[in-house]
Amino acid sequence: MVCILGLQVCRDPRWGRCYESYSEDPKIVQTMTEIIPGLQGDIPANYPMNFPYINNDRIKVAGCAKHFVGDGGTINGIDENNTIIDWNGLKNIHMPAYHDSVRKGVATIMVSYSSWNGKKMHSNYDLITGYLKNKLKFKGFVISDSEAIDRITSPPHANYTYSVQASILAGIDMVIVPFKFVEFIDDLTLLLKKNVIPMSRIDDAVERILRVKFMLGHFENPMADRSLASQLGSQEHRELAREAVRKSLVLLKNGKTGDEPLLPLPKKAQKILVAGTHANDIGNQCGGWTIEWNGQSGNITVGTTILTAIKNTVDPSAEVTYNENPNKEFLNSNDFSYAIVIVGELPYSESVGDSKDLKIAEPGYSTITNVCESVKCVVIVISGRPVIIEPYLEKMDALVAAWLPGTEGQGVADVLYGVYGFTGKLARTWMRTVEQLPMNVGDAHYDPLFPFGYGLTTTPRELIAAQ
Numbered sequence: 001m002v003c004i005l006g007l008q009v010c011r012d013p014r015w016g017r018c019y020e021s022y023s024e025d026p027k028i029v030q031t032m033t034e035i036i037p038g039l040q041g042d043i044p045a046n047y048p049m050n051f052p053y054i055n056n057d058r059i060k061v062a063g064c065a066k067h068f069v070g071d072g073g074t075i076n077g078i079d080e081n082n083t084i085i086d087w088n089g090l091k092n093i094h095m096p097a098y099h100d101s102v103r104k105g106v107a108t109i110m111v112s113y114s115s116w117n118g119k120k121m122h123s124n125y126d127l128i129t130g131y132l133k134n135k136l137k138f139k140g141f142v143i144s145d146s147e148a149i150d151r152i153t154s155p156p157h158a159n160y161t162y163s164v165q166a167s168i169l170a171g172i173d174m175v176i177v178p179f180k181f182v183e184f185i186d187d188l189t190l191l192l193k194k195n196v197i198p199m200s201r202i203d204d205a206v207e208r209i210l211r212v213k214f215m216l217g218h219f220e221n222p223m224a225d226r227s228l229a230s231q232l233g234s235q236e237h238r239e240l241a242r243e244a245v246r247k248s249l250v251l252l253k254n255g256k257t258g259d260e261p262l263l264p265l266p267k268k269a270q271k272i273l274v275a276g277t278h279a280n281d282i283g284n285q286c287g288g289w290t291i292e293w294n295g296q297s298g299n300i301t302v303g304t305t306i307l308t309a310i311k312n313t314v315d316p317s318a319e320v321t322y323n324e325n326p327n328k329e330f331l332n333s334n335d336f337s338y339a340i341v342i343v344g345e346l347p348y349s350e351s352v353g354d355s356k357d358l359k360i361a362e363p364g365y366s367t368i369t370n371v372c373e374s375v376k377c378v379v380i381v382i383s384g385r386p387v388i389i390e391p392y393l394e395k396m397d398a399l400v401a402a403w404l405p406g407t408e409g410q411g412v413a414d415v416l417y418g419v420y421g422f423t424g425k426l427a428r429t430w431m432r433t434v435e436q437l438p439m440n441v442g443d444a445h446y447d448p449l450f451p452f453g454y455g456l457t458t459t460p461r462e463l464i465a466a467q
């Protein structure tokens with residue numbers, strides 16, 4: 001099963017899972033559902049509506065749309081918290097990706113830890129059974145999040161019998177119980193014996209689960225197909241990842257007022273300074289969900305750091321100096337042609353990433369200040385979401401949002417040096433201050449540092465030369 005995180009509409013970047021969702025615009029989130037036929041295969045004509053469809057000979061996996069529903073709209077962006085919004089808001093902002101997923105035959109849907117207007121989604125009969133199963137006629141299975149039914153009560157697991165009762169009656173078909181599964185089986189069995197849960201509810205769940213398992217061919221081939229495992233991390237895949245990096249970078253500033261644009265940078269230069277906590281750190285440029293749950297700084301996997309990529313790209317005559325956090329004395333005693341400052345957030349995932357201030361890691365802001373006050377500089381921000389840039393923007397000659405480029409740092413250098421042009425646009429509003437949040441495109445009071453959809457472009461050097 002492959003879980004599709006990008007269906008979450010992030011409404012507040014303080015939310016630590018914000019980088020797991022693609023956009024604040026539900027129309028763009030809807031395009032993410034194209035991953036479903038990509039995983040499961042294209043639905044043939046005349047296939048019954050809203051039934052799961054899995055027939056992709058190459059990979060044969062079940063897609064899982066998550067997290068149903070409204071998890072990106074929680075108050076103050078607190079993970080697993082409460083989304084306060086009326087039905088129309090829920091339907092128009094958070095639901096479109098699910099409408100689309102069901103239409104495209106998604107096999108499973110995972111429920112969100114969060115609540116809607118104070119009611120835990122894992123016990124919400126109206127949305128799981130009433131809306132998803134009865135109204136949308138979803139015929140795949142609904143799965144819980146891990147230990148999520150425990151959290152129906154506060155504190156978690158305070159009344160597990162109640163958690164089992166409320167979640168199964170709400171319409172959850174498969175429950176993730178990582179540890180106390182004997183207790184789960186005992187409680188569920190007892191609730192059936194006492195007729196608190198009718199057998200028809202179990203029949204519904206079993207029918208849905210078997211439907212997906214038959215389509216996956218689990219009974220014919222119960223073991224995983226490892227025939228493509230040798231291709232993981234192949235050069236071909238790395239090239240594709242590098243292309244994705246090139247296309248996802250967003251150029252936010254290029255030249256101070258009245259100045260020439262700084263980018264693309266010249267490959268020929270005497271001395272180039274590279275600085276910042278994220279310039280030579282694979283773990284930092286990958287972020288969370290890499291090797292470890294929360295990722296980790298350092299050389300945690302094979303890849304090209306941005307520093308290495310810069311060295312690979314510049315003219316052999318150019319001298320590249322790396323200093324993570326240079327002081328004024330160092331800066332004044334060298335005659336740098338320009339500087340590239342690469343700073344950002346440290347790796348995180350889920351609630352570990354919840355942030356009240358959205359600041360980058362120390363000493364990021366002082367590195368920006370010191371370098372940009374002395375040398376012409378481009379700042380590259382590595383982050384899963386918009387972070388606080390003010391009041392440092394005016395010091396920078398250029399600013400690039402590189403998000404989490406992953407292992408293929410060469411994609412960053414490709415665009416910095418104009419082998420390719422900048423084309424990326426902001427999929428989220430970039431706030432000035434955290435006090436403005438939540439602030440999304442379409443809001444009455446919309447005063448961002450950079451609006452949704454913003455992004456400057458540059459022309460590849462080859463095309464400049466040809467003009």
Ligand SMILES: *[C@@H]1O[C@H](CO)[C@@H](O)[C@H](O)[C@H]1NC(C)=O
Pocket residue numbers: 159161162163165
């Ligand atoms: C736990 O929940 C059940 C309902 O499933 C209820 O009958 C029981 O009284 C609850 N127990 C406690 C200690 O609250």
Ligand SMILES: *[C@@H]1O[C@H](CO)[C@@H](O)[C@H](O)[C@H]1NC(C)=O
Pocket residue numbers: 280298299
């Ligand atoms: C990671 O690898 C690079 C390149 O080999 C090296 O320059 C750097 O010092 C290493 N970093 C750590 C934290 O080991």
